[in-house]
Amino acid sequence: MxxxxxxxxxxxxxxxxxxxxxxxxxxxxxxxxxxxxxxxNYLTYWNYAQIDTLLTLQNPRTDFPDEMIFVLYHQITELYFKAIIWEMEQLIHQEEPNDPIFLMKLGRITRYMKHLVHSFDVMVDGMEPAQFLKYRMSLMPASGFQSFQFRKIEILATSFHHLLGNEHKDKFNAESNVSDIYEHIYWRRGATELATGKKTLTLKQFEERYSQAFLSIAAEVKDRNLYALFQKHYATSTLKDKIVQELKDFDALLNIDWCLSHYKSAVRYLAREAQPVNATGGTNWQQYLPPRFQRIIFYPELWSEAEKAEWGKSWVVANVGQRTTKNG
Ligand code: HEM
Structure with a gap:
């Protein structure tokens, strides 16, 4: 007893x-x-974190061993995207503004982004190009371009009109109808066929699956995306300077550093031949992926004109340029 x-x-x-x-x-x-x-029963680690299920989710389409790395790293990235969205949604749905919490969660978001930027070498240096060039042919027309979470982060981060393609940037503002903006969203340009200018299958499938969701998220956060919240509640905060710094870090980490780490992998694998290889999504990736072309900036009001004019440029020279010369 x-x-x-x-x-x-x-x-x-x-x-x-x-x-x-x-x-x-x-x-x-x-x-x-x-x-x-x-x-x-007592809780176990493997049940709690659903390890057995997690480890069933990596299913390469070919027998090339390096395809496993490709699958794994996409999934790792999507999990980090989920962590970022988790923080963003808490801020967006917060009932009362709270300056220290806003700052703290922005800090978490930028930390996740730093991990993603640094770890991209897993792709750039971690696979054999000869294997990549073969197994990629079995993955068409799928592309990371179709990442729902990547687009969701963009929509939650800023006013929808900041995601417009260059030629439409001045035609709309934060009050414009989200459907009108969506017609000219910048990413469409990255998924038009090189030869005909028509939408690629990659884009058609993506839109069929997610357009409704994007439109309703954009409408829902029109007045509650991170920038709207900043303007409404934190632009006069005593923590303003720190908050602005975090927002700028996030902007640069996603829209310059991540894009360029990613672009570096495209250069590494797809620009090895005399003629660059077409991407699995069939897009004009060389005119699309470098940030200096799309110039997506979440918080243009927080950057100087000189900083915006140089968006993405120095990084290209310092990193991608050297790599292309070395391998090319
Ligand atoms: C060897 C590795 C990779 C290569 C060569 C590569 C190549 C490309 C290319 C060429 C595009 C342009 C669209 C297309 O034609 O498919 C693209 C878009 C994209 N990829 Fe990758 N990718 C790689 C790894 C990744 C990883 C690990 C992720 C993580 C989720 C990812 C996410 C994306 C996203 C989000 C886009 C759209 C970017 C935008 O619209 O600005 N990619 N990729």
Missing amino acids: YSANSSEQELIAKHLEALAVKYDASGQSLPSYLEGLLHA
Whole structure:
């Protein structure tokens, strides 16, 4: 027979009382739940983190060993995207503005982005180009271009009109209708066929699956995306300078550093031949992926004109330019 000492007995009685109140409030029987505890198994690490299921999700389409790295790293990236969206949504749905929490969560977001930027070498240096050039042919017309979460991060980060293609940037503003803006969203340009100028299958499938979702998210966060929140609640905060710095870091990490780390992998694998290889999505990637072409800037109001004019340029010279010369 188990005998508890007096302080344990006191604690057990206290917990039982609290549990009785909790279960009673929802019309449940505490004794039945206590009996359930008798039969329930202890939690294990592998069940909690669903490791067995997680490890069934990597299914390359070919037998080239390096395709596993390609699948794994896409999934790792999507998990980080999920972590970023998790933080963004908490800020967007927060009932009361809270300056330290806004700053703290922006800090988490930029930290995740730094991990993604640094770890992109897993792609750039971690696969054999000869294998990549073969297994990629089995993946058409799929492309990371079709990442729903990447687009969702963009939409939650800024006013929808900041995602317009260059030639439409001045025609709309934060108040414009989201469907009108969506017609000219910048990413369409990255998924038009080189030869005909028509939408690629990659884009058609992507739009069929997600356009409705993008439109409803964009409408939902029209006044609550991160920049709208900043303007409404934090532009006069005592933490303003730090918040602005985090927003700018996030902007540069995603729209310059990540894009260029990613572009570096496209150069590494697709620009090895005398003629650059077409991407699996069939796009004009060389005129699309470098940030200096699309010039997507989440927070243009926070950058100087000189910084915007140089968007993405120095990084290209310092990194991609050297790599192309070395391998080309
Ligand atoms: C060897 C590795 C990679 C290569 C060569 C590559 C190549 C490309 C190319 C050429 C495009 C342009 C669209 C197309 O024609 O398909 C693209 C778009 C994209 N890829 Fe990758 N990619 C790689 C890895 C990744 C990874 C690991 C992710 C992580 C999710 C990713 C996410 C994206 C995204 C989000 C876009 C759209 C970018 C934008 O619209 O600005 N890619 N990729």
